[in-house]
Amino acid sequence: MSQMPSLPLVQTKNLSVKMGQRTLVSGLDWQVQSGEFWCVLGKNGVGKSSLLSVLAGLLPRSGGTLQFTAQSIAQSIDQLDDLQLARLRGLMMQHQSDAFSHSVADTVLIGRTPYRVGRSWDAEQDIKIAHQALARVGLLDKLHADITQLSGGERQRVALAGLLAQDPGLMLLDEPTAHQDVAQQLAIMRLACELAQTHALIASCHDINLAMRFATHVLVLGEDQHWQGRVAEVMTAQILAQAFGCSFSLRGGQFIAE
């Protein structure tokens, strides 16, 4: 299948997102291509997670259009069935709610669900993919551990491995570096960069400097406006100050909030 540059993987026109009566995002015209790593920045409660949920099809949008490119045809999210969507986009959630004990291996293997329709038992191929995914997040040694016994950071990396096993073209990451120590934050951002070679990535980020260092593009959400584009163009002290409501200065290549 040839890559058509004219058709972005995901495209929104005049998209708006509401939470109850409150409008979080409005008038968003946005195109994300494979090979791009977008960080969504903004204050708490500005709508970063809600926007990701809308893109994932978990929350309804309140206006505008949202299209995915499937088989070289741009299709509205409303026309895609559950299974098609599961192969096009995946979301790593900010929190995992585990009611039952499961092994790490089984939890990652669940990510292969969209590809195992009608089969009862696990294919060797899927098990191999799940193990490779765990190796990429550095948790292959926890294969047989119980997910309810993991630390918060490890549990999130298991969720990331599940997303890798699902392998959708568009990967949505809700705060992927939350709960992680400094070394793991770097490891995850590096992995995200690597993934962005072949996928489109959209992550909500809290750490402005990590975003600046690793992302290719940013979408900055403000109270009633937003800015988007390449990192170098959008991440200026002026725009960040407008979005976050405090002033920033650039020292040694890092933004310091003041």
Next chain:
Amino acid sequence: MTNAKPALLLLLTVALAVMLLSALCGGTGCFFPTPSDDVLWQIRLPRSLSAFAVGGLLALAGALMQLLLRNPLADPYVLGVSGGAATGAMAASWLMPAAFAAYGMQLGALAGALLATALLFGLARRALMALTPAMSASPSGVRLILTGVMISAGFGALMSLLLSLAPEGQLRGMVFWLMGDIDSGPLLWPAWLVLVATTVWASWQAPVLNVLAHGDTTARLLGVPVRSLRARVLLVAALATASAVAVAGAIGFVGLVVPHAMRLMLGNDQRLLLPASVLAGGAALTLADLLARSIVAPVQLPVGVVTALVGVPVFLWLLARSR
């Protein structure tokens, strides 16, 4: 999943051994059967088959409810199905005493259980269809449970009303039924039919149910039609519960303890857990029924008393072990 076949074969062997023991033994001791033995063919074997079907249905319903409510301590009665069944049985035994003596309570129980299920679907439709919001961790099961608890409470009040108005002569039979009493009556073969059908359905759906066990949102993201799946799980669990309660009254603890114990022993893979729960539940209730009719023979205890006496300490032990 390499241990699935050995585990299921072992459980099947245990279940068959228990069935054999239960068919050959009783209050008058054990004996080897002759081909034309009335006690064996007319009384003990049908009764053992009844006990197995009821135990299997309750354990399957319990395992499904625990999955649906994402709560490992849920049981088949938590949504009020047993309350409806008990009320139906009381009403039937009081309102049509003599004419349908053989079937009255069982048919009444079935009607009551189905009524409770219909009520639950009607009242909890929104709770059942409401998916856990993407960003919150709270399970949507809470509203469903609360609705079920209220249905239970309503039927409980109706049942007390019927018991207090019922004539003296029928009180003993009604109370005995409430404690759970296996009767190999006309509903034996329908109950087996439901057992086979629900077990086949559950085993067939087990891979998708495994995805649901990881949460509504995860299942939706992976392309599982969560709303319709939840409705079907609830319907199957309610049908299994209604059938079990119609045959044997509200026998407690089998539906709670058996799936929970199976989960601790075999893990949470539904492909193994659901059929294993059916076999273990059937075997457990058959054994409990054997105890109930032989410990203090010739007096027969209600089997619900035996399952409660064994189930309460076992459950408390399991609870203390879990975090």
